[in-house]
Amino acid sequence: MSLKAEIEKRKTFGIISHPDAGKTTLTEKLLLFGGAIQVAGAVKSNKIKKSATSDFMEIERQRGISVATSVMAFEYRGKKINILDTPGHKDFAEDTYRTLTAVDSAIVVIDVAKGVEAQTEKLVGVCRTRNTPMIVFINKMDREGLDGFDLLDEVETKLGMKACPLTWPIGMGQRFKGVYNIYAGNIRLFSAHGKQTEDDTIEISDLSDPSLDTLLGEAAANELREEVDTITQVYPKFDQEAYERGELNPIFFGSAINNFGVKEMLDCFVDIAPQPLPRITEERSIEPEENKFSGFVFKIHANMDPKHRDRIAFMRICSGIFERNTNYFHVRNKKKMKFSNPTMFMASKKNIVEQAYPGDIVGLYDSGNFKIGDALTTGETLTFKGIPSFSPEQFRYINNADPMKSKQLNKGIDQLMDEGVAQVFTKLDSNRKIIGTVGALQFDVIQYRLEHEYGAKCTYEPVAMHKACWISCEDKAALSELKSRRRKNLAVDKDEKLVYLAESAWTLKMAEENHPEVKFYTSSEF
Numbered sequence: 090m091s092l093k094a095e096i097e098k099r100k101t102f103g104i105i106s107h108p109d110a111g112k113t114t115l116t117e118k119l120l121l122f123g124g125a126i127q128v129a130g131a132v133k134s135n136k137i138k139k140s141a142t143s144d145f146m147e148i149e150r151q152r153g154i155s156v157a158t159s160v161m162a163f164e165y166r167g168k169k170i171n172i173l174d175t176p177g178h179k180d181f182a183e184d185t186y187r188t189l190t191a192v193d194s195a196i197v198v199i200d201v202a203k204g205v206e207a208q209t210e211k212l213v214g215v216c217r218t219r220n221t222p223m224i225v226f227i228n229k230m231d232r233e234g235l236d237g238f239d240l241l242d243e244v245e246t247k248l249g250m251k252a253c254p255l256t257w258p259i260g261m262g263q264r265f266k267g268v269y270n271i272y273a274g275n276i277r278l279f280s281a282h283g284k285q286t287e288d289d290t291i292e293i294s295d296l297s298d299p300s301l302d303t304l305l306g307e308a309a310a311n312e313l314r315e316e317v318d319t320i321t322q323v324y325p326k327f328d329q330e331a332y333e334r335g336e337l338n339p340i341f342f343g344s345a346i347n348n349f350g351v352k353e354m355l356d357c358f359v360d361i362a363p364q365p366l367p368r369i370t371e372e373r374s375i376e377p378e379e380n381k382f383s384g385f386v387f388k389i390h391a392n393m394d395p396k397h398r399d400r401i402a403f404m405r406i407c408s409g410i411f412e413r414n415t416n417y418f419h420v421r422n423k424k425k426m427k428f429s430n431p432t433m434f435m436a437s438k439k440n441i442v443e444q445a446y447p448g449d450i451v452g453l454y455d456s457g458n459f460k461i462g463d464a465l466t467t468g469e470t471l472t473f474k475g476i477p478s479f480s481p482e483q484f485r486y487i488n489n490a491d492p493m494k495s496k497q498l499n500k501g502i503d504q505l506m507d508e509g510v511a512q513v514f515t516k517l518d519s520n521r522k523i524i525g526t527v528g529a530l531q532f533d534v535i536q537y538r539l540e541h542e543y544g545a546k547c548t549y550e551p552v553a554m555h556k557a558c559w560i561s562c563e564d565k566a567a568l569s570e571l572k573s574r575r576r577k578n579l580a581v582d583k584d585e586k587l588v589y590l591a592e593s594a595w596t597l598k599m600a601e602e603n604h605p606e607v608k609f610y611t612s613s614e615f
């Protein structure tokens with residue numbers, strides 16, 4: 090098959106949601122449709138169960154599971170579909186942000202009873218800044234929840250989306266009768282046995298057809314007619330280009346656990362979701378069809394076995410064909426590397442691959458050569474954009490608890506930061522290191538892993554900190570003034586970029602006012 094045909098065959102996407110909305114359940118149903126798994130329950134949730142939020146041994150176990158579910162690939166209607174798993178737990182939000190750099194579209198799962206929740210808002214926000222095309226699946230229609238129109242309102246106001254309902258629910262909870270497929274013009278009747286068949290689908294060419302009253306009962310049929318009438322008046326028609334630009338969001342309703350409404354969405358997804366898209370680098374835009382291979386690392390996963398410190402770097406192929414045992418150029422290290430065991434993950438199975446194409450994700454065994462954001466090419470120097478670090482939300486000084494092991498500690502910190510577990514800032518005035526994380530869990534994970542993988546011990550010390558802001562300043566004099574006046578607030582990140590550590594929102598505001606030539610950013614890419 091030609092490179093072009095391989096590219097056209099692929100759809101690489103991520104499912105995002107607030108924990109418990111049904112992401113794992115939906116993923117599993119999609120894999121069942123694709124034949125990648127045969128029984129329900131085969132996909133282990135990588136979410137950290139509520140009961141385990143303070144138990145980091147459990148997190149370590151969950152980390153092991155999430156290697157297997159990092160990428161789940163399946164074939165459906167002649168397409169190769171790659172689902173990239175995203176951790177739902179908010180303490181691992183940064184992992185999710187980075188994974189979203191490797192997708193071409195996303196499916197957003199919302200719980201009908203809870204509506205739009207905080208984590209969904211955050212993640213959709215990240216996708217919106219990149220104009221990632223998004224489809225919404227409103228889940229758990231077998232339960233009582235918000236009215237369909239109120240949900241569409243929330244989707245528009247809280248998520249800033251332009252809703253375009255492509256299916257519409259007929260009742261909900263006890264009264265849930267099925268969905269009307271606006272996109273395909275048929276009705277699928279709900280039964281909670283979880284095995285929707287073609288017999289449950291009734292073609293409806295015209296909603297005024299009196300057989301609808303017999304099918305649904307007069308009241309429900311009339312309600313559906315009225316609602317669909319409102320939808321056609323109020324909401325835009327589906328427009329492929331607007332969806333691809335991230336300006337229109339198809340909405341589907343269903344119940345993942347009952348495998349209901351999922352096929353409607355999958356069939357539509359296969360029709361409309363974008364194939365692998367170009368990627369932006371500082372040097373130029375990379376087109377997938379280019380013959381020369383290129384890819385970037387968006388996620389690094391440490392081995393669970395502390396005796397083997399190798400890691401798996403997950404690389405998204407951006408252009409050309411990636412081949413096993415072929416020399417490629419590691420841009421940051423300026424050296425050639427080849428891979429004898431590049432791996433692709435399919436649900437719980439993994440296979441060594443000979444070739445991979447744009448949109449595919451390969452796992453590369455790594456002994457410490459990769460950092461997040463690293464590029465591999467056939468020789469060209471490319472710097473992929475859009476993989477920024479964001480300001481952490483929690484900060485602590487990290488101290489060495491065993492002076493004999495400072496080398497191990499520093500190595501451990503460096504490697505864990507390369508993996509993206511957290512961020513480290515080294516203060517200019519004292520050289521002390523501050524660890525910044527999104528959630529408190531990572532502090533325990535770091536301490537545990539430093540001890541078990543690197544033989545180093547650390548302690549933490551509280552530090553009052555509000556934000557870390559990356560700074561830029563064209564004016565050399567203004568920059569040196571900031572450096573001399575605010576030295577105690579300045580630090581460098583792991584790439585030696587200058588960062589302003591603000592104790593409070595007020596000190597940040599004052600710094601901005603007192604140093605107008607200096608720009609402060611809450612993300613490392615500006």
Ligand code: G4P
Pocket residue numbers: 106107108109110111112113114115134136177228229230231232343344345346347
């Ligand atoms: P997540 O990955 O987004 O965190 O959610 P997950 O799929 O694990 O689903 C969260 C809970 O919601 C699970 O119940 C799951 O069974 C349930 N669920 C998913 N889809 C539906 C649906 O369409 N209708 C209803 N009523 N429930 C649904 P749990 O009790 O937390 O876990 P479990 O013991 O069933 O695994």
